[in-house]
Amino acid sequence: MEALPNNHQPSTSPRSGSDSSAPTSKRSRVVVSQSKRGCVTCKTRRVKCDEQKPLCRRCVQAGRLCGGYNHESMSSSALQPALRTGALADSQTERLSYLAAHVLSLDNNGHPLREDGVWGRVFLQLSNQVQCVKAAAAAFGAAYESSLNNAIVKSPCSAWRYYCSALAKLQSGLNDETAGSESLALASMILACVEILSQHEQNAFAHFLGAVQILTKAYQRLQGAPSSDILNTIKDELVKIDVLIGSYALSRTPQVALLELQVPAAGDDVFSEPELAINAAMRCLHRSYQFIESADKLRYTYPSWKEDNPIMCEGQSDAVTQCRSVLDGLAALATRLQTQFSSATSTLRDSETLAEIYAMRTQLTSTIIFLLCVHSPFETGYDEHLDRFRSIVSDAAASARLRRRTKPSAFKRFSMRPGIANPLFIVILKCRDPALRALATTMLKEQGREGPTDGQIMAAIGARQAALETSASVPFSPGAPLAACDILEEQRIHGFSVPPPRLNGEGCRVVDVVFMWPNPPLVQGFGHADYSCPDGWIYQSETIDI
Structure with a gap:
């Protein structure tokens, strides 16, 4: 991981004036510069945050749960495009993934269900960073939107197209190992939700078992190391x-x-x-x-x-x-x-x-x-x-x-x-x-x-x-x-x-x-x-x- 620069190194040169008479045996304190608007996790750990929204890159790369930014609303920073049906976004995929985030991550009042759970910050973090998770989220958004007017039974083509795209990205991630085990498992879980929305329970169970196998292999590779x-x-x-x-x-x-x-x-x-x-x-x-x-x-x-x-x-x-x-x-x-x-x-x-x-x-x-x-x-x-x-x-x-x-x-x-x-x-x-x-x-x-x-x-x-x-x-x-x-x-x-x-x-x-x-x-x-x-x-x- 690329080292983050530190532009505020403490000075070790002698101070002028009255400070020059201070005892030289006093230990100098190394101060780590922190951004005033950094995420909660980086502030707690007393490390510099890159302030990337909605979740900081430092937490993502370290595999930690980013605590978000306590001076901003989680829903306003990460989920605002999904608050109204048909809200404009950069692309249809972006809009559908935001819709999935809103349905899976928030309660009926627009508040996070459990910020430290899978459908809280973990889902937001990985769906913003990993292609297979974003594609799976878009597939869920398309299936959910179709289910609102029962179109998932009458005309499933649109939802099916996003589902196939998500399957392809998930398979690619499994083959070339470009995505981590946590991302692959989460994508499988989201696709299980898509199948449940489509009322194909056996397919949903297959995706669920796929997520179990991915996670089991990940723990076997750790072999006692902290996960x-x-x-x-x-x-x-x-x-x-x-x-x-x-x-x-x-x-x-x-x-x-x-x-x-x-x-x-x-x-x-x-x-x-x-x-x-x-x-x-x-x-x-x-x-x-x-x-x-x-x-x-x-x-x-x-x-x-x-x-x-x-x-x-x-x-x-x-x-x-x-x-x-x-x-x-x-x-x-x-x-x-x-x-x-x-x-x-x-x-x-x-x-x-x-x-x-x-x-x-x-x-x-x-x-x-x-x-x-x-x-x-x-x-x-x-x-x-x-x-x-x-x-x-x-x-x-x-x-x-x-x-x-x-x-x-x-x-x-x-x-x-x-x-x-x-x-x-x-x-x-x-x-x-x-x-x-x-x-x-x-x-x-x-x-x-x-x-x-x-x-x-x-x-x-x-x-x-x-x-x-x-x-x-x-x-x-x-x-x-x-x-x-x-x-x-x-x-x-x-x-x-x-x-x-x-x-x-x-x-x-x-x-x-x-x-x-x-x-x-x-x-x-x-x-x-x-x-x-x-x-x-x-x-x-x-x-x-x-």
Whole structure:
């Protein structure tokens, strides 16, 4: 790296006047010249800053997170061109990359979500400096702009052109090693977001796994050497995305591979601060999903590992205990924050924080249900957890109510953070209580997109599954309302698959869902039939209007 000049060297010549009599043994202090308008990071480190906007070159070249310029607004210096649709920029690519920065980096009030996170300064830093990241950002901006009026389904050509350009630049960076591992991993993550916007979840998972492989190789090359701040920040975000994918995969067939990076356990003081508590919940969910995926492979092939496999039983017990501990910690934190945020000085960001804590509670509760049922292939096992399903709906309602305080923005933020959509969807799929199922469906229709989850699509799928399961069900007594126990085991749907939405002949969006039942039903064939092959299942295709 080229050395930065220092034009203010301290003088070592004798001073005239009264200063000449000063003792010569006094040590001279070397003063490093600092710019008065330098970035926060350089000022903290007491080094000269080149004041390049929006992020200084010295931080970029050293792999540090540039703290920006505290005397200027981050949004005004870096994101101003994206504050209005169609704002002029140097080029269409620049405009779309700024749009991506606005959607990914800011909340509904135009404030940075988390300046030290991936979608804060890291995204701004790399998208302004590295071609493959800038191209990926432009692809996201094009896909997002198309999604505003549903053009991504009707006319995807424009977004596709930017996507192909970003893929080419990413491949070039991988081949000639002109871009660092952190840039390549971030570009892959952004392209995963593009695929999620386009509702091609499997492609999104492929990009996510590509980012994991890039980062894994980067850590292997370090071999114990300290990694850069940016690498560690991207790794933390990958864990969070993995939690989002795991939450989505709980209700999908087949399961998807999960991140293999080891995540340290949380300490005892994690519930002192909201962000620490949320990160602890993420780590707990990550470990639980890894266990669920490994145990789910035995679901239809190993009749009774609950009694015969002590290692799996111990893993199940440990995972449930950890989830319950974090769930209790979040409950105490929510109570404390609710008291603080009810004051007149509370802000919208306080509401967002509390809403995310309630959302984490819904994620943990649904995970506990799956952990407790993972050893049993029978869907009737979920009937034992009605109180937990009620808790999910209650916490989801609290989270949604707090988020409604946020002033809507012209740009709808794209979130890759786990929210309440997947837990509500799990209630619809696994809770056979008609009233609670209907309430969860109504709430899910009101939710926007959370990563791969589209609230309206999932609500429509869940409503159709409920109709299929209850169509042949008869109440226990004449005239009584239908109850969960009235839906027999052989009527309960065990899984489904769904391709991306399409347009029907009338130009309306539809999805073709394939529902699955064991063949023969488990109550007849479990322990005798082979459910590991496609012939062991009945498939029924349903076209659902969105």
